[in-house]
Amino acid sequence: MADAVFLALSVITIGSAIAALELRSLIYGSIALMGTLGGIAGFFLLLDSPFVAMFQIAVYVGSIAVLILFTVMLVKRELIFKKIEDKRRKFAGIGLMLVLMVGLGSVILDSGIKSITTDEPAVDFRDIGADFLTYYWPALILMALILAGSVTGALVLARREDVGNEQRAN
Amino acid sequence: MLEISSTPLVIIAILGTIGVILPIISIARKETGSNSFYAVIAFAALIVSIGYVAYQFVTEHVLPSALFSEDVLVDDAFGGFFAIAMLIVAIFTTVGSFNYMRKQNHPAVYYSLILLSTIGMVLVAYSTDLVMLFVAWELMSIPTYVLAGFMKRNPSSNEAALKYFLFGALSSAIIVYGISISYGLTGSTNIGEVIQGYSTLDPSFLPLALLSVGLFIAGFGFKMGLVPFHMWLPDTYEGAPTPITTLLAAGTKKAGFAAAIRIIILGMVALNLDWTLALGIIAVMTMTIGNIAAIMQKNLARMLAYSSIGHAGYILIGLAVAPFSSMGIQGSMYHILNHAVMKGAAFIAVGGIVTTLAVTNLDKLKGLGRRMPITSLGLVISLLALAGVPPLNGFWSKLMLFGGALDASSSLSWAPWLAIAGVLNSALSLAYYGWIMRKMYFEGETEKRVSEPKSVIAVMIFSMIFMVALGVYPDPIIKFVEMASPTIGLGITP
Amino acid sequence: MMSEEKESIETTEKQTPADKKPAATKEVDLPAFEKGIADKIVAKFGEKTKVAFVKPDRVRINVDKENVHAVAEFIRDELNFDHAESVSGVDYPQDKEIEVVYHLGSYTDASLARQVLVLATRAPREENPIPGNDGTKLPSLRDIFYSVEFFEREVFEMLGVYFNGHPDNRRLLLPEDWADLPPLRKDFAIKGR
Amino acid sequence: MGTATGIIKALNSGIKHIAIKRFTLRYPEEKLKFVGDGYQFDPSTGVGIAGLKGRHMLFHDHCTGCQLCSIACEGVAEAIAMVKVPDQQTQNKKSIMPQIDYGKCVFCGLCVDACPFYALYMTNDYELSSFSKEGLIYTPAQLAVKPYVTQDSEIKITDRGATHG
Amino acid sequence: MSVIAPKFKFSEFVKSILDNLFWFLLIFALIGVPLVQIILFYVEMPVINGELLTPFLALTWLADPSRTLPILKAFMTTDLFRIAAFPGFGFAALLAAGTIFVERKMLAKLQLRVGPFYCGKIEGILQLMGDGLKLLSKEIIIPAKADKPIFWAAPVIFVGAAAAFVALIPVAPGWVVADVDVGLLAVFAVIGFFPIITILSAWSANSKFPFIGGIRALHQMVSFEIPLILSLLGVVILTGTLNLSEIAASQSAFPWIVFLPVGAIVFFITILAELERIPFDLPEAESEIVAGWLTEFSGMMYGLVQLGTYLKLYAFAALFVVLFLGGWNGPMIWPPFPEEIITKGIEAGPITVQIPGLPLFSQETLNGIVWFVIKTVGVIFFILLPRGVFPRIRIDMLLSLGWYKLIGMAFINIFIALGLLYAGVLGPGGML
Amino acid sequence: MSNELIDFVLVSVALLGIGIYGLSVKRNAIRMLFAVEIIINAANLNMVAFGRFLPHSGGQTLALFSIAIAAAEVAVGLSLIIVAYRMYQNIDIADFRSLKG
Amino acid sequence: MFGFAVAAMAPALIISRMISPRKKSNPVKFLPMECGQVPSGEGRTHFMMQYYAYILMFVVFDVMAIFLYAWGSTILELPKSATLPIIGFLGIMFAAMAFALYQSGRRNIW
Amino acid sequence: MTTELPPGLALQKVDERIMTLNVGPQHPGSGHMRIIVQIDGDYIVACDPDPGYVHRGEEKMAEYRNYITNIPHLERPVIHDSCNILYPYVLGVEELLGIEVPERAKYIRVIASELNRCIYTMYWLAIYGIFLGHSTMFMWPAGDRELLIDLMEKMSGARVTHAHFVPGGVRNDLPPNFEDVCLRQVNYFEKRIKEYAAIFYDNPILIARTEKTGILSRQDAIRLGTTGSVLRASGVDYDLRKKEPYDVYDELDFQTNVLKEGDSYARSKVPWLDMMESCRIIRNALEKMPKSGSVRVKLKPNPKGGDDSVYKRVESGRGSLGCYIVSDKKPEPYRVKLSVGSFRNLIALPYLLKGEKLGNMPSVYWSLNYWPVEADR
Structure with missing residues (x-):
């Protein structure tokens, strides 16, 4: 059975995931998202993968969340608070979620992974580096291309072309 | 072990280098350079790449199809086939953009992103590892998010990009989830080992395996435009810049099929009973809804988008019957190639119309046949080909698809219905294609001819030759398809 | 110097049209260079200007408000005075006039480095001033001497002289909600004095 | 000059100054020495005598109650008021003498200049603060007291800087 | 009636002191003692002399002072001690407080001033305590429209994040709070939190100047994180580990600054920027934006932010020491002591003098700590020095510096390290 | 390992469900991005959990790739959102009406 | 450590709150700092610095930098040929960085 | 008042991106004034100086005394x-009353005026240092300034408000031994300010920060009527001590410092160079000063001016300082107008700040040698 740390982490993670979507203020939503990401990092630590956990915190919390937070702050204040949304749609969404969760959960609980544990030592993080550079090296190159493409594209998108004519009314 | 001269690596080298260097060149030219300069470079790079692929085919350096390797990439005929299709689409896009991007900012980045996306599309077809496939998939997707929103002044472009981005991100997230489950079940990300893993799967894990298949179908389905996952597609195709729509409709969509064939059809062939029916139902739904919705459209781009959804349905027929009929998957691949050319040509034609006349509404296309004769001719031929009118190439691929469906009827009792649905839908599609032709040629008063963009004309002529010639003499391409298509034996059952 | 000064005093109160021209009568004793400056203006504008005094390094010209713009333009273009050192307003309640004095200097012309040309003009004075909306108006010299901008704003708020053509006639020093008389008028009394 | 040398020069200058002598005056313990006893004025020559313009000192035996100091102060600070004093001097029949409000005084010394009888001087006492406004008003009797101020500190300039000592 | 404080009455003063004393005793008796018991109960006390140290035994030192030493020794091996006192919070806070004092005095010397002088009689040594008490007793003002939860939480979390950073620093062999296998990455992860806290607290104050300051802080920290990360890669390449203790231990022969001076310079500059110290204190540039993101903080909130800042300063300086200056490595300061001196102390006639610390730590550890502290203080001095020498630079200059020059230099450093490795100078089988 | 694989997978499934819910209900672009991030994280968690229990390094590798790709994706997506905000002064997808559908 | 610090420092705030004076008398005291003026406009506005590009770049290059650590920490155990992919990786990233720095260096477009 | 706003100065229409900042009056970087700054991100799009927070109506008060x-x-x-700001008034009154000042008094005035210029400039420099975030540059000038303040205290008896100049000379003669002390302290002072170079004026960070910011071209400097160090930093060689020498400046040996660049750095460097020149002037004046003699002309108790107006100007620490006195035969002046350098330089602020970065605001603002209290009067 799960231990206390695990339970606490899962409560934090799932709770803040719900909060990220449901809190009225987008800023608090972003903070809650950080909670989720941090919780996932905690799971990674539980799973003996500190490299991924630290990568998760450094990249996800340290940069992606910052970017999200900053972008949220760029948005006008009244828009940070969302409009009241369609009730029916919300219930439909909750229904979909429940169906999905229950369905998937039962599928998983039904399957053979129910009682898998392991006593083998965890993978050393150096193996990951070795993986990167030997087996996955084309993927690493592609990764660089992705990063290059995304930074190029994002900068070209986010810059202003013509300051005078930029604010275009709807 | 991957050789350094294997096709995917060479394509990465050529296109990647050019794609990365193009923005640098634009810095060196202080961003004042004209569009054509970068277009020519990109075009040359694409031609060189397609030449290299063809050279590899000719010199028979290519491995037989669907041979899985120990590496993340394999230089096989299946990948080569898709590489040729994707590169043709990319060439179409580049040439079509030549005119479209004339007045726009940042042409260098535009072409660079097209090249990067092309690498991604090609590599999706070549990859034999789930991680590699995922990375290539993202390399294909992320530049297209930017490209779809490249017209920053245009609200619809931005909206299209935003919707496309959100659903694209969702699709990739779902794919990662699927990959994670299949990785968990089989203990490896290499597709070859995944196949082995699945064939020796403990029955208690079967539900999870099905879950992963479902997630893969959903994830790829978002890109392919299958019906429950198609809601972003018309908006994006309408709003995005037309050359990019070409890339999306003819390129990334086909990459989705490539990935689906790699992973679902081949990788999870052991589970075929479970997904064939699902694919069949999705196929019928997709083609029906796509074609019916296409009839109701007033906008040419949007209509073609729905028609593209319909065609995804046709292609899916082949995938659905693939385990039971080798003709099915051949038909799919044949249709993929044909559809890439046909749809590419159609969208490039639309792009030409948009840039010269600034209309996309069907009602305003009256008399187009006299105003832009070559473009309209190309459009008409591609529409006819799309509808599957006999002397054109679309006919043969559809014939193969439906034939494959009938062929599989011995194993699958419901397979003939797929063929019937396909034929009915083709007839239905002929209706709205015909309506466009009527608008173009038989309505409206005579108007002066406007000068058509040369790049569009080039694409039109090439594609017309392609469609007509291969329609009249389809033998070589069928041989090529047969060589490239993976053989999945009828005998393989769980 | 002192005797000269006494005689050349031309108080502004006495300046009626019929008055004599003291600078002209004593021209023998006057410094020549400064006299030349005054003469140039008189030669150009004649009766429209009155040379109030000519002292070492200081020449004073009195102009009425219709001509001040033209005279100032002439001073800038022909006499090479390029900036205003100071603009001061002086209230003369008994004349029902407010005098605005421009002290003009030159940076560019080395021969004029010592000189200060005093250009004075007068605006009618209202008993109950509504700054900006009454008759106390003068043409602004901001388009000629850019440096008068803040000085004219100050004169406007301190004496209520509105400068036509000044682009920014706002308060400068006084608080935004100042509702009393312009404080440098003689009828604005300090409490207890 | 290159950037690096400039930075090194600046750092070097900073470190060097850690050891330099500082001339902070530790005020309540040390007080700066000033010239003379205070500012005085010699009406016969019309010239003052240099000195610190601190608190005033009133010589009762010189004061005639002429109010010139008060008049001089009128336009400046209005700190001087003429008050009745009990003891009558021969030359001061009205028995009025200046009383100075140091809450208002600006220490300009014009009152000293105005006094034609050597009655009002300024001293070098500048520590006048008080907890109440009333404590700042110095009556003639208080003004007559000569302050005792110890001021011994002077600026000394040596090779290693300037110090107070 | 006193002149200094006219309203002061001695009786009331005594009464208030007695009141406070009473309440303190009551609260301590009701809450404090059980709390101590609970803490002692949860802290896993090790076995001494064959018997398990129970909370009861732990409290016997109150009755028998001779038991103090073994209990202290036992307590020192617990996690709580590590976190709260020695390599952790207490040690760092002490050094941070010392840093504040040294900064004030040193800056005063540099600027030809005197600095803190009166408080504590000896050169104002108690000034810091006075300031702390002052901050503690000041009113906390929260702006009207502030986002209160974030605004309250930000200083505390700031200190917490700084403390988490401190936790990763190895002080002496084996003396580290959190010995993470990927310690360097953990450092980067912790550093990543500071911009978030900054921007959130700035945003929550609902005021313009903090907002601008927060955005500046965000840009600054974010821009200098990449050169920071890259400048340390050289060390990692040469040592092949991410564990800070191992990195420190690897420098027993020579510190890495000998081979990677470029990286050390880059890292030092990024330290200055991450700490928001002059010349990079743009987020608090008072002549432009009042006090930047600290504008609305008052009282103890400001005090906590200051504490966090100086904890961070200590942590960065210690990181520099660990990575480039050899950590605790250094020659023995004094010759090894005979065993009996360590255990029993020096017998000087009738009196036995215990050498403080010696019975608790081994001599190597003490030596390491001393070297570590000396090096850290040296680095702190060089971190403090620019404040007196340089003016503040501008945000665009700062960003250009970070993105153009420092990243370039960091890559040069990486290539130097690679060159050293592949040329066979360093690394396994290398010449050194 | 004191924890079982199933626990992690269940948490991951719960996060997947929350993400799907968020995507289907929310119409604010940034919130939809949150939902996508949550799904990606769920997948990563799955991946690392499977990788731990196999044990195999591929799971962690894929998680690293996926995090990195998410970073690239977010950069692009937020740029798009900023462009949209500049154009519409709004980030609510439901309010974007330039395309019918 | 984090938890301990929070637990140790939160009481400081609470004590401070307890012993410090609290007077609500003057509402001006609680206004945000606006240099003595009554605040005008919002404190949190749509405020975009010209340096937004750097944050975008950070998100991407941070990933790059930490990816390098996966290589750097294993370089001693890998053959020398394993450095080649990293050189390709770095080459591509340098090109991207050149473009990004050029774009972000042009302040007038942000 | 009026709604019509000027093209150059008007605050732009506030759109989404633009934030209005009140810099001042309670701001570490404003002095006793308010600068309304509108920023677009990091760039200032418009700036409106709003002085007047310390307006005391000196001109009005002068009409009653x-x-x-x-x-x-x-x-x-x-x-x-304070000596320099009294200087033109005293000169003007002397001209009105027709007084000739003794020679020794003129030298004392020059010495006091130069000492005061240095005191002011050191204070200005200290604040310039703290505006740039250079706290040492705040402390050093603030400390070294004490040397000169002590000299002024010895001379006049007060540390800041000396009230030393009167029509007809100075209040009192120099104290004994003043020359030696003055020479010694001025020499040390000069040595000290030369040490500022390493840490401040040659500091590469400072140069990078202030060079090429807030450039005021020569034409603009003349057109805007700037004065003093601002003018001289823009390449106009105009110093009233040379151009229109008052008292004994024409007998002293000194030069004016002119820099061409017109940026903040040049504007901050000119006063520093001027201080060294001041030291030279003081030494020179101490040499040439008559060793004894009268220092003050005895005046009638309540002197009345003629029916005249005078305009006198001197070069103060902030540039030309003019005093326009109108007299109408009464003991009180009819009108006193001070035309001060700060006020004249303020006009350049909106021009210099437009398009600058926010970080340059304090340096450009303070490099204008602006003293808010003087501008408000």
């Missing part, structure tokens, strides 16, 4: 430079 009692309050606007 006689020529002598005007002295203590007219020096209040710039208490650090």
